[in-house]
Amino acid sequence: MQDVLVIGAGPAGLSLAAALGETGLAVQGLALDDPAHPWPNTYGIWVDELEDLGLVRFLEHRWKDCVVHVNSGMVPLHREYGLLDRNQLQAHWLTQAEKHQVTWHQGKANHIEHFATHTQVTTAAGETFTARLVVDATGHQSSLVKRAVAPELAFQAAYGIIGRFSEPPTHPQQMVLMDFRDDYLTPAQRHEPPTFLYSMDLGDGLYFVEETSLAHYPAVSLETLNQRLHQRLRHRGIEVKDIHHVERCLFPMNQPLPDFAQRVVGFGGAASxxxxxxxxxxxxxxxxxxxxxxxxxxxxxxxxxxxxxxxSQAWQALWPADRVRKHYLYLFGLENLMAFNTPQLHQFFAAFFSLPTDDWAGFLADSKALPEVVQAMIGLFGRAPNSVRLGLMRSVFTHGHLLGRTLMS
Incomplete structure (x- = not known):
């Protein structure tokens, strides 16, 4: 019998299996595909976050020139951004797991049964695996992790391409975190859910451009995002000449927290x-x-x-009380973003990224203690124009229960 069975071999599953193996535990993995199968999506991260972890060597690209565009102008971010070398990172975790004798099996977990001393997982093919603890890292569509049913899940969706263009879609050696400019839209389209462009210069004439919806219920369709991306490029006189890679993303932003009393431990999207x-x-x-x-x-x-x-102890380590309280504060922030009209949204981001870098960086990374996050939000309220302040105050009445959970969780 193994100590831990990790289900899922994406970044969450591979990274945790390697970390568990390093502790000396006996670990097995179960995944639908070969764990060495290439990951389909790109992963961006702020360089200082990797510096703190000693993982900068896994960056494939870095940009010092990082900006946000809103209708009122460009906001420089004064912070370095990077793109992870997903193949190198995946190979590293596979090597670490192999070094610590983590073995992987292919199959779909179909049934789970808990006993006093262990848990048994049965696959669709009838294979059984037993372990003292099971960790589900299969993503937000996990079938093993129990959670409350959300009446309305707000999704972030994105459609992107890596390729070559008739003209550079962004300035050389620049990364655009968010381009919310909507001058390319028709008057009718401006009443539809807003989207933004996430783009970067990859060098050698290659660029990554991705049209993204921040969060919306129901999800903005990938077809709409694809159409908007090309409409945005055409408005700027840019044609797509060659496509090397297509990226499609869809995941919930407000998935309920898991039941922390359950025997299956989640990690990654499965753990919200x-x-x-x-x-x-x-x-x-x-x-x-x-x-x-x-x-x-x-x-x-x-x-x-x-x-x-x-x-129980694993859930407590992953979701201590302070982090749970911050989670509900971030949910309150999400509800505000979805309630803002387009002018408010532009004003909000202009004010947010004008905060001291440490404040907005800590908010995005969830690296600050709750009082520090609250202080940053107070600072944002002070910098924001009256229309944004009014929207925030209205949200206290409509979504005050989330603030209540921040104080009481």
Whole structure:
């Protein structure tokens, strides 16, 4: 019998399996595909987050010139951004896992049964795996992690391409975090859910451009995002000459937190680790995975620790009370963003990115303590124009329950 069975071999599953193996636990993995199968999506992250973790070597690209565009003008960010070398990072975690004798199996987890001393997982093909603890890292569509049913899930959606263009879609050696300018839209389209462009110069004439919806219920369709991306480019006199890669993303921003009393432990999207107000998660995986692995190893090392208690301690390590409270504060922020009209949205982001870099960076990374996040939001309220302030105050009445959870969780 293994100590831990990790289900899923994306960034969440691979990183945690490697971290668990490093603690000396006996670990197995179960995934639908070969764990070495290339990941389909790109992963961006702020360079200082990787510097803090000692992982800068896994960056494929870096940009010092990072900006945001709103209708009122350009906002320089004065912070370096990077794109992870996903193949190198995947190979690193696979090597680390192999070094610590983590073995991987292919199959779909179809049934799970808990016993006093272990959990048994049965695949669709009838194979069984037993472990003292099971971690689900299969993403937000996890079928094993229990959570409340959300009446309305707000999704971030994105459609992007890496390719060559008739003209550079962004300035040389520049990364555009958000281009919310809507001058390319028809008057009717300006009443539709807003989208923004995320783009970067990859060098050698290659660029990555991605049309993204911040969050919306129902989800903005990938067809709409594709159409808007090409409409935006055409408005600027740019044609797509050659496509090297197409990226499609769709994930919920406000998925309910899991039931922390359950025996299956989640990680990544299965554990609702997507930042509700930004969509970021890769940094959270890198920061929180090693701590979760150590907590699991410490729990399972105790002869008196039952699997149920080990799961409880793992959930506590992943979602301590302070982080839960911040989560509801970020959900409050998300509701504000979705309620803003287009002019308010532009004004909001102009004010947000004019905050001291440490404040907005800490908000996006979820790296600050709750009082510091609250202080940053107070600073934002002071900088924002009256129309944004009014929207924020209205939200206190319509979504005040989220603020209540911030104080009481």
């Amino acid at each position: 680790m997507v930042h509700p107000a930004s969509g970021y998660m890769i940094g959270a995986l890198l920061r929180r995975g090693p701590g979760l692995a150590k907590a699991i190893a410490l729990a399972l090392d105790s002869p008196q620790c039952t699997p149920a208690l080990a799961a």
